[in-house]
Amino acid sequence: xxxxxxxxxxxxxxxxxxxxxxxxxxxxxxxxxxxxxxxxxxxxxxxxxxxxxxxxxxxxxxxxxxxxxxxxxxxxxxxxxxxxxxxxxxxxxxxxxxxxxxxxxxxxxxxxxxxxxxxxxxxxxxxxxxxxxxxxxxxxxxxxxxxxxxxxxxxxxxxxxxxxxxxxxxxxxxxxxxxxxxxxxxxxxxxxxxxxxxxxxxxxxxxxxxxxxxxxxxxxxxxxxxxxxxxxxxxxxxxxxxxxxxxxxxxxxxxxxxxxxxxxxxxxxxxxxxxxxxxxxxxxxxxxxxxxxxxxxxxxxxxxxxxxxxxxxxxxxxxxxxxxxxxx
Amino acid sequence: xxxxxxxxxxxxxxxxxxxxxxxxxxxxxxxxxxxxxxxxxxxxxxxxxxxxxxxxxxxxxxxxxxxxxxxxxxxxxxxxxxxxxxxxxxxxxxxxxxxxxxxxxxxxxxxxxxxxxxxxxxxxxxxxxxxxxxxxxxxxxxxxxxxxxxxxxxxxxxxxxxxxxxxxxxxxxxxxxxxxxxxxxxxxxxxxxxxxxxxxxxxxxxxxxxxxxxxxxxxxxxxxxxxxxxxxxxxxxxxxxxxxxxxxxxxxxxxxxxxxxxxxxxxxxxxxxxxxxxxxxxxxxxxxxxxxxxxxxxxxxxxxxxxxxxxxxxxxxxxxxxxxxxxxxxxxxxxxxxxxxxxxxxxxxxxxxxxxxxxxxxxxxxxxxxxxxxxxxxxxxxxxxxxxxxxxxxxxxxxxxxxxxxxxxxxxxxxxxxxxxxxxxxxxxxxxxxxxxxxxxxxxxxxxxxxxxxxxxxxxxxxx
Numbered sequence: 001x002x003x004x005x006x007x008x009x010x011x012x013x014x015x016x017x018x019x020x021x022x023x024x025x026x027x028x029x030x031x032x033x034x035x036x037x038x039x040x041x042x043x044x045x046x047x048x049x050x051x052x053x054x055x056x057x058x059x060x061x062x063x064x065x066x067x068x069x070x071x072x073x074x075x076x077x078x079x080x081x082x083x084x085x086x087x088x089x090x091x092x093x094x095x096x097x098x099x100x101x102x103x104x105x106x107x108x109x110x111x112x113x114x115x116x117x118x119x120x121x122x123x124x125x126x127x128x129x130x131x132x133x134x135x136x137x138x139x140x141x142x143x144x145x146x147x148x149x150x151x152x153x154x155x156x157x158x159x160x161x162x163x164x165x166x167x168x169x170x171x172x173x174x175x176x177x178x179x180x181x182x183x184x185x186x187x188x189x190x191x192x193x194x195x196x197x198x199x200x201x202x203x204x205x206x207x208x209x210x211x212x213x214x215x216x217x218x219x220x221x222x223x224x225x226x227x228x229x230x231x232x233x234x235x236x237x238x239x240x241x242x243x244x245x246x247x248x249x250x251x252x253x254x255x256x257x258x259x260x261x262x263x264x265x266x267x268x269x270x271x272x273x274x275x276x277x278x279x280x281x282x283x284x285x286x287x288x289x290x291x292x293x294x295x296x297x298x299x300x301x302x303x304x305x306x307x308x309x310x311x312x313x314x315x316x317x318x319x320x321x322x323x324x325x326x327x328x
Numbered sequence: 329x330x331x332x333x334x335x336x337x338x339x340x341x342x343x344x345x346x347x348x349x350x351x352x353x354x355x356x357x358x359x360x361x362x363x364x365x366x367x368x369x370x371x372x373x374x375x376x377x378x379x380x381x382x383x384x385x386x387x388x389x390x391x392x393x394x395x396x397x398x399x400x401x402x403x404x405x406x407x408x409x410x411x412x413x414x415x416x417x418x419x420x421x422x423x424x425x426x427x428x429x430x431x432x433x434x435x436x437x438x439x440x441x442x443x444x445x446x447x448x449x450x451x452x453x454x455x456x457x458x459x460x461x462x463x464x465x466x467x468x469x470x471x472x473x474x475x476x477x478x479x480x481x482x483x484x485x486x487x488x489x490x491x492x493x494x495x496x497x498x499x500x501x502x503x504x505x506x507x508x509x510x511x512x513x514x515x516x517x518x519x520x521x522x523x524x525x526x527x528x529x530x531x532x533x534x535x536x537x538x539x540x541x542x543x544x545x546x547x548x549x550x551x552x553x554x555x556x557x558x559x560x561x562x563x564x565x566x567x568x569x570x571x572x573x574x575x576x577x578x579x580x581x582x583x584x585x586x587x588x589x590x591x592x593x594x595x596x597x598x599x600x601x602x603x604x605x606x607x608x609x610x611x612x613x614x615x616x617x618x619x620x621x622x623x624x625x626x627x628x629x630x631x632x633x634x635x636x637x638x639x640x641x642x643x644x645x646x647x648x649x650x651x652x653x654x655x656x657x658x659x660x661x662x663x664x665x666x667x668x669x670x671x672x673x674x675x676x677x678x679x680x681x682x683x684x685x686x687x688x689x690x691x692x693x694x695x696x697x698x699x700x701x702x703x704x705x706x707x708x709x710x711x712x713x714x715x716x717x718x719x720x721x722x723x724x725x726x727x728x729x730x731x732x733x734x735x736x737x738x739x740x741x742x743x744x745x746x747x748x749x750x751x752x753x754x755x756x757x758x759x760x761x762x763x764x765x766x767x768x769x770x771x772x773x774x775x776x777x778x779x780x781x782x783x784x785x786x787x788x789x790x791x792x
Contacts, residue, residue: 068734071490072735073738075707087518091513093489093511093512096549098513255488255496255503286497289497292457
């Protein structure tokens with residue numbers, strides 16, 4: 001099993017190497033492990049590293065450079081455990097062809113790492129096959145939006161990310177129909193959620209809201225674009241992977257991060273969103289610095305919620321309650 | 329006139345300045361009494377103690393007049409490049425053209441310290457949503473907005489990728505306010521993989537040839553942008569000259585550091601050495617004068633060493649300092665507690681290494697940029713720190729945490745672990761905010777305890 005957290009790591013590449021990809025959302029962010037509880041350390045990074053290192057059967061941990069905390073989290077894995085780890089350079093810049101080339105070369109390097117930890121060199125055509133399979137599954141996954149409850153939908157995305165090979169997309173929606181709108185439409189935006197952070201959906205619902213957009217890193221925003229299946233078997237699958245992941249997933253760490261705003265603007269309009277909740281982990285500078293800018297830029301109200309690794313606190317609940325009151 | 333090395337207050341400097349004038353000491357254009365900067369709002373200066381040499385006076389005056397220099401250049405029509413984050417690479421390129429000056433807006437992080445509460449930079453940053461949970465470099469945002477500290481640059485460039493999140497986030501906020509920024513990528517430094525060529529970088533770190541090539545292309549974009557604003561070409565010949573001059577400055581600084589760290593008596597206090605080291609990154613906006621000042625300081629230090637003169641006594645504990653302090657006063661405190669500086673990593677030690685010569689100049693600069701300790705793993709950085717400790721003979725280590733900085737919480741623990749396990753030296757971590765007055769007793773206690781521990785370890789065999 002290869003454990004990772006970042007949406008820019010393609011599960012397809014891991015599967016094509018005969019290994020099991022596991023994009024892990026930590027259960028709780030306070031468990032013990034290589035990263036201690038230190039003031040200034042992102043609780044999500046700590047939770048991810050500690051959870052990944054505690055799993056059985058981990059062949060390797062892949063971390064990326066999308067944030068400094070994760071980049072340095074890799075140092076702890078290296079220093080304090082024997083688990084092989086790989087740091088993938090995800091360029092912050094994206095407007096040059098060199099950035100795309102760098103991402104592509106990092107995919108190749110990732111492939112080498114996977115071989116080093118026991119993966120096999122993918123036979124010809126295997127990667128295209130896996131890409132086609134996962135693309136189909138993602139299509140089914142996207143089709144669950146509006147059928148499952150918002151919380152169930154986001155959890156389905158998390159489940160798919162954790163075990164894409166096992167996901168069928170049918171077990172959870174058999175016999176269900178379009179739910180229809182049940183509350184004030186609200187969007188989530190921000191960093192990744194831990195499993196306990198999914199309580200936020202319940203809190204929003206309790207106060208009359210309904211999450212119609214999960215724009216967190218672990219939600220819809222982190223899904224890659226559809227592959228161009230017409231290229232299957234013809235072009236270079238890595239180039240297609242790079243385009244659909246690096247070329248299409250909008251994120252806060254990009255410089256400039258204008259594509260994130262463009263994507264968000266489009267989603268707010270198409271989902272008819274009345275208010276936004278920005279979710280960020282304590283010490284996450286990249287999301288924190290966007291709070292005010294997003295407030296200035298959006299034409300709907302936004303509250304930000306800081307998650308500190310503990311269960312949702314009264315302050316965050318009150319902030320959500322106040323947002324929902326203003327939207328009624 | 330008393331020429332014995334002595335740390336003096338700003339008031340004592342005024343008296344000494346009068347005596348120096350009477351004796352006909354030459355004062356450069358930016359010279360004058362140090363106390364005049366107090367009326368500019370630099371009130372922290374009243375709480376510092378300074379080396380009493382004329383060379384040090386020039387050092388301080390040159391530093392404290394940089395804003396004036398930049399404003400003057402702007403009025404004269406020189407092109408101003410605001411280089412952000414890379415600390416030492418882009419300015420070498422910019423100064424290769426005769427009508428371009430580069431500076432680091434990052435340097436605004438010392439404004440809240442030097443001006444204490446007289447500057448609005450932090451309040452402006454707060455108002456823009458960049459609060460005290462961010463690194464003090466958020467002062468830069470306030471300085472851009474209040475326009476009181478440096479002229480608007482003709483070109484702003486910022487390295488991103490393997491950099492700290494605070495800076496990247498704050499620069500993006502700046503960009504979001506309408507300041508155009510040329511972003512260039514500095515990837516996380518890594519070892520060469522299979523079938524890749526290894527390149528040894530200045531300072532000894534290693535990376536792959538592919539990474540050098542990538543950064544060279546990125547720097548090529550910066551070069552082109554500088555050429556466009558300047559209307560002039562940065563030829564290889566000009567760039568080689570620029571690298572040559574930067575290397576001369578670095579040579580002087582390396583010798584200065586060696587003497588300060590290894591002399592029996594410290595020939596220069598840590599505060600002045602910190603200021604001198606900072607000159608390496610962008611020459612304090614005047615390359616020629618920066619070189620002159622550092623050369624004169626080196627002459628003074630050599631003289632003191634040869635005469636056996638210096639500070640803090642023979643028993644002072646030699647301390648290696650990791651990360652720059654947000655409050656300059658803490659450097660005085662180190663010496664008050666019985667320490668002396670013996671090795672530093674202020675996050676720009678790559679700017680003190682010789683830029684490679686004998687390779688194409690853009691490749692040399694790419695190697696320079698990749699040698700930045702921040703672009704690699706903390707393990708790499710810890711290795712370099714341990715090597716320097718062995719080289720200079722430090723007896724204790726202070727890891728100075730920058731409040732809010734995304735890297736400090738994590739790297740401090742790793743550096744401390746490595747130093748303790750490999751060298752068996754005592755290490756403490758301190759958090760140094762821009763103004764430490766309220767926590768001075770606790771800082772003092774921690775530094776004193778470190779010094780006492782190091783003293784008690786003296787003469788005892790290290791168990792490896």
